[in-house]
Amino acid sequence: MLQNAWIIPALPLLAFVLIVFFTHRHRALSAGLSIGAIVAGFIFSVTILFKVLGDPGPHEFYFKWLDFGTWDLQMGLLIDPLTAIMLLVVTIVSSCVQIYSVGYMQGDKLFSRYFAYISLFSFSMLGLVLANNFAEIFIFWELVGLTSYLLIGFWFEKKSAADAGKKAFITTRAGDLGFIVGILIIFFACGTLNFQEVFAKIETGAFAGGLVTAAAIFVFAGAVGKSAQFPLHVWLPDAMEGPTPVSALIHAATMVAAGVYLVARTMTIFAASETAGLVVAIIGITTSFMAASIALVQNDIKRVLAYSTVSQLGYMIMALGLGALTAGTFHLLTHAFFKALLFLAAGSVIHAVHTNDIQEMGGLGNKMRITATTMFIASFSIAGIFPLSGFWSKDEIVAATVGHPIFLVLTLAVAFMTAFYMFRLCFLTFTGTPRDRKKFDHAQESPKSMTVPLIILAFLSVFAGWVGIPWLEHGYSSFVYHHHPHHAEPSILLMIISLSIGLSGIGLAYLIYYKKSISADAIAERFKPLYTLLYNKYYFDEIYDAIIVQPCYAICDFWFWFDQRIVDGAVNGSATLTIWWSIAKRWFDDHIVDGAVNGLGYTVRGAGGILRFAQTGRLQNYALVIFAGVILIWFLR
Amino acid sequence: MSDAFLTNLTFYVLSFCVIAGGIFVVSSRNLFHSAVFLVFTLFSVAGIFVMQHAYFLAAIQVLIYVGAVAMLMIFGVMLTTQLTNVRLRHVNEQAWPAFAVCLFFLGFLVYGLWDTPFKISQAAAPAEVTRAIGTLLMTEYVLPFEVVSVLLLVALIGAVVIAKKE
Amino acid sequence: MAEATISLNHYLMLSGILFTIGVFGVLTRRNAIAILMSVELMFNAVNITLVAFSDFVTPAALTGQIIALFTIVVAAAEAAVALAVVLLIYRSFKGINVDRINFMKW
Numbered sequence: 001m002l003q004n005a006w007i008i009p010a011l012p013l014l015a016f017v018l019i020v021f022f023t024h025r026h027r028a029l030s031a032g033l034s035i036g037a038i039v040a041g042f043i044f045s046v047t048i049l050f051k052v053l054g055d056p057g058p059h060e061f062y063f064k065w066l067d068f069g070t071w072d073l074q075m076g077l078l079i080d081p082l083t084a085i086m087l088l089v090v091t092i093v094s095s096c097v098q099i100y101s102v103g104y105m106q107g108d109k110l111f112s113r114y115f116a117y118i119s120l121f122s123f124s125m126l127g128l129v130l131a132n133n134f135a136e137i138f139i140f141w142e143l144v145g146l147t148s149y150l151l152i153g154f155w156f157e158k159k160s161a162a163d164a165g166k167k168a169f170i171t172t173r174a175g176d177l178g179f180i181v182g183i184l185i186i187f188f189a190c191g192t193l194n195f196q197e198v199f200a201k202i203e204t205g206a207f208a209g210g211l212v213t214a215a216a217i218f219v220f221a222g223a224v225g226k227s228a229q230f231p232l233h234v235w236l237p238d239a240m241e242g243p244t245p246v247s248a249l250i251h252a253a254t255m256v257a258a259g260v261y262l263v264a265r266t267m268t269i270f271a272a273s274e275t276a277g278l279v280v281a282i283i284g285i286t287t288s289f290m291a292a293s294i295a296l297v298q299n300d301i302k303r304v305l306a307y308s309t310v311s312q313l314g315y316m317i318m319a320l321g322l323g324a325l326t327a328g329t330f331h332l333l334t335h336a337f338f339k340a341l342l343f344l345a346a347g348s349v350i351h352a353v354h355t356n357d358i359q360e361m362g363g364l365g366n367k368m369r370i371t372a373t374t375m376f377i378a379s380f381s382i383a384g385i386f387p388l389s390g391f392w393s394k395d396e397i398v399a400a401t402v403g404h405p406i407f408l409v410l411t412l413a414v415a416f417m418t419a420f421y422m423f424r425l426c427f428l429t430f431t432g433t434p435r436d437r438k439k440f441d442h443a444q445e446s447p448k449s450m451t452v453p454l455i456i457l458a459f460l461s462v463f464a465g466w467v468g469i470p471w472l473e474h475g476y477s478s479f480v481y482h483h484h485p486h487h488a489e490p491s492i493l494l495m496i497i498s499l500s501i502g503l504s505g506i507g508l509a510y511l512i513y514y515k516k517s518i519s520a521d522a523i524a525e526r527f528k529p530l531y532t533l534l535y536n537k538y539y540f541d542e543i544y545d546a547i548i549v550q551p552c553y554a555i556c557d558f559w560f561w562f563d564q565r566i567v568d569g570a571v572n573g574s575a576t577l578t579i580w581w582s583i584a585k586r587w588f589d590d591h592i593v594d595g596a597v598n599g600l601g602y603t604v605r606g607a608g609g610i611l612r613f614a615q616t617g618r619l620q621n622y623a624l625v626i627f628a629g630v631i632l633i634w635f636l637r
Numbered sequence: 638m639s640d641a642f643l644t645n646l647t648f649y650v651l652s653f654c655v656i657a658g659g660i661f662v663v664s665s666r667n668l669f670h671s672a673v674f675l676v677f678t679l680f681s682v683a684g685i686f687v688m689q690h691a692y693f694l695a696a697i698q699v700l701i702y703v704g705a706v707a708m709l710m711i712f713g714v715m716l717t718t719q720l721t722n723v724r725l726r727h728v729n730e731q732a733w734p735a736f737a738v739c740l741f742f743l744g745f746l747v748y749g750l751w752d753t754p755f756k757i758s759q760a761a762a763p764a765e766v767t768r769a770i771g772t773l774l775m776t777e778y779v780l781p782f783e784v785v786s787v788l789l790l791v792a793l794i795g796a797v798v799i800a801k802k803e
Numbered sequence: 804m805a806e807a808t809i810s811l812n813h814y815l816m817l818s819g820i821l822f823t824i825g826v827f828g829v830l831t832r833r834n835a836i837a838i839l840m841s842v843e844l845m846f847n848a849v850n851i852t853l854v855a856f857s858d859f860v861t862p863a864a865l866t867g868q869i870i871a872l873f874t875i876v877v878a879a880a881e882a883a884v885a886l887a888v889v890l891l892i893y894r895s896f897k898g899i900n901v902d903r904i905n906f907m908k909w
Contacts, residue, residue, distance in 0.1 A: 617904075617906055618729075618904070620729060620831070620901060624731055624734060624735055624830045627738050628738045631738060634745050635741075635745075645808055645809055648813065655817065656824070659825065660824055662828065663824055663827055663832065663840075663841055668834055668837060671840055672840065675843065678847070679843075679847065682847045685854075689857075690858055691854045693868070694854060694872060694875075697872060697875055698850075698875065701879050702847075702875065702878075706878065713836045713839075713886045713889060713890070716893070717835075717836065717889060726833065727834070727837070729831060729832070729833050729901075731831065732831050736827065736831075739823050739827045742823055743819065743820065743823045746819035746822075750812060750815045750816065751812060753812070755859065756860060757811065757859050758859065758860055758862060758863075760862045762858065763862075763863065766865070766868075770865060770869065773865060773869055788877065789876065789879075789880055791880075792883050792884050793880075793883070796883045796884050797887075799891055800891060
């Protein structure tokens with residue numbers, strides 16, 4: 001049964017092929033194929049989950065694709081609890097997003113292509129979570145990157161969208177370079193790329209010390225790129241140029257989670273090196289804090305959510321860095337649902353008012369009831385309010401930081417900021433008086449195809465996290481763990497602290513944006529420099545532009561100059577030389593050769609002109625000459 | 638006078654006549670004068686033949702050459718008189734070069750022939766030359782004889798045909 | 804009675820001179836008939852040579868005389884034909900100035 005799990009990614013791939021080659025013109029058929037494939041995948045994932053619940057495994061099935069003698073390149077499946085969870089997450093979110101897209105992308109002329117790409121992405125992501133060795137995971141890693149590029153730049157006629165796609169691809173590429181180096185180190189040290197075999201080598205200590213640290217950090221570089229951690233986070237906000245369902249699927253729930261999944265999957269490597277773990281955790285919390293601070297002042301609804309994603313990913317990365325596999329992956333699970341919901345709801349709002357700027361929104365709560373309700377639910381969840389999913393997963397993360405004070409403080413600070421900016425967003429969008437009357441009048445609730453997925457995800461945002469309630473005997477923590485199940489005693493104190501922080505964040509937002517008792521503008525004025533810094537995202541884009549992009553352009557300009565002047569100069573120069581040479585030869589031919597030939601002609605003519613007089617036609621002359629000739633001959637004899 | 642002296646004298650006189658006649662033939666302005674001098678020359682040549690014991694040939698010379706050929710020449714002169722300006726040159730423009738060439742030619746001949754010793758035979762000439770010639774013509778040289786007669790015939794017919802008025 | 808003082812060489816000299824005169828006439832004279840006359844002179848010179856040789860080298864065989872005879876005959880035939888041609892030319896060109904007859908030229 002389990003060895004047939006490859007069908008799960010195969011179905012979306014089949015949908016992709018069919019759409020591209022056959023059903024391109026039939027919109028309904030394309031959408032139907034795509035959705036059908038992913039829903040079938042979901043059903044299958046559920047059966048896999050039940051199987052794995054009974055028999056955790058890990059189960060490995062593979063075949064040798066290429067045999068190199070000393071090692072072989074495998075393609076296979078590795079199914080364990082983590083895999084099962086990831087399969088579920090990906091298929092559920094993908095299904096909801098695809099159903100939502102039917103309504104959102106209606107009328108777009110590239111409708112079928114969109115579903116083709118989404119299916120291809122689903123295939124890539126599902127393949128990634130099923131991979132059993134580094135080579136295979138890297139293949140799917142790249143495929144995910146490719147489809148992400150295609151989907152971000154979906155409306156490629158818009159320059160900003162095309163640029164965003166490029167930025168995403170190039171930035172993640174930088175991370176992938178590190179990933180490849182990491183894979184090479186692992187191969188060099190272990191002689192194999194299979195996960196189980198590598199882990200075994202680490203367990204026995206054959207693969208340890210500086211090598212493991214190096215490998216871990218380089219592999220982590222890939223995760224940094226894909227999961228938009230500092231310093232490669234710059235592509236995620238720009239990636240909002242893509243259609244909102246794409247943002248929901250890829251940049252909230254699945255692709256960015258690939259980095260987290262990678263670290264989780266290769267946890268053994270990170271656990272084996274304290275330094276690596278620390279590096280991971282530091283990057284995680286730094287990213288989290290920085291992104292949350294930027295999200296405080298952004299005005300684009302999707303930007304806020306993008307930075308929120310970066311921040312939450314930072315949480316997960318930090319947790320993994322501190323060794324808490326359970327916490328990290330649990331938050332991954334819950335985050336996928338409520339972040340996807342947030343994006344889809346935002347998409348619904350954008351669909352209604354045709355703008356991303358929250359400064360132009362306001363008072364939409366009454367007009368778009370379902371959207372507003374679900375968005376508030378998701379916001380409560382992300383703020384970590386009891387008893388929603390987010391509360392349980394955030395609590396796990398906080399618990400993981402207990403041994404490390406700095407991390408704890410920063411984590412709580414981030415929690416505060418998260419709550420604040422999320423509710424700032426909600427209040428500004430759905431409450432108060434509308435700031436743009438025309439847009440407001442135009443707005444209406446979205447169609448069923450869009451609201452139904454919202455409801456489904458809201459449901460999950462509330463209840464999905466309940467599998468991780470610490471008092472459960474056989475909850476999440478006994479399912480997904482590293483080495484041994486995490487059965488620490490839940491700390492009520494911690495729960496209360498994190499809850500109160502969340503509530504206070506909400507309260508502040510309430511005061512500023514609902515009651516308007518504290519003016520946001522006054523605060524912005526008071527902290528003007530800080531505000532500017534945050535508003536401009538710490539000037540990261542400008543810095544990167546100056547130190548990377550401009551030098552690249554300069555180098556390109558140099559090579560262009562080189563090609564134009566020197567290479568073309570050489571070519572043109574040789575052409576000019578050839579022309580001169582031919583001119584010289586022409587002159588030579590005209591004057592000397594022709595001169596010789598013509599001269600010969602003239603000479604002959606001249607001689608003939610002279611010699612013709614010898615032919616007088618008179619016999620006596622001839623006779624005289626003959627006679628004289630005879631005399632001459634006699635003379636000479 | 639001795640025979641030798643007479644013979645020499647005869648030879649030199651006749652030679653002079655021949656040569657003088659020849660010179661006048663080629664250099665006479667008047668064509669008719671040339672014809673007459675030709676006759677004179679031919680006669681002198683006949684005399685030379687007599688000196689060389691070629692009596693029959695001398696007779697033939699007079700008969701044929703003087704009597705027929707020279708006459709023919711004179712007839713020709715008469716028939717083709719050009720009534721033009723008398724001041725025409727009688728020699729063409731290459732007279733002097735031709736003169737030089739002829740001198741050279743003569744020089745060569747003299748050079749070649751003056752001292753060459755030929756095999757002189759001591760046999761005597763036949764007493765009756767004419768009879769001997771007649772005999773030879775009918776025996777040894779009968780073929781050339783016949784051929785020559787055909788030739789004469791041809792020439793006769795040919796001349797008539799050529800000169801016939803259309 | 805061959806006389807030692809008048810040897811073969813004398814006759815040959817005579818013949819040579821006459822021949823040369825004839826050649827000069829052929830090359831120089833402008834009238835066709837004058838040329839013919841010069842040719843006759845040349846023939847005669849040859850005849851003298853032939854007879855001289857016959858007289859001194861083969862007196863008994865008379866070879867030279869026979870040949871000279873034939874020469875005379877042929878010369879006569881030739882003179883006849885040549886004069887016929889001259890007459891023809893005279894008719895066509897109203898003159899027999901050989902300078903004018905230069906059609907084999909450039």
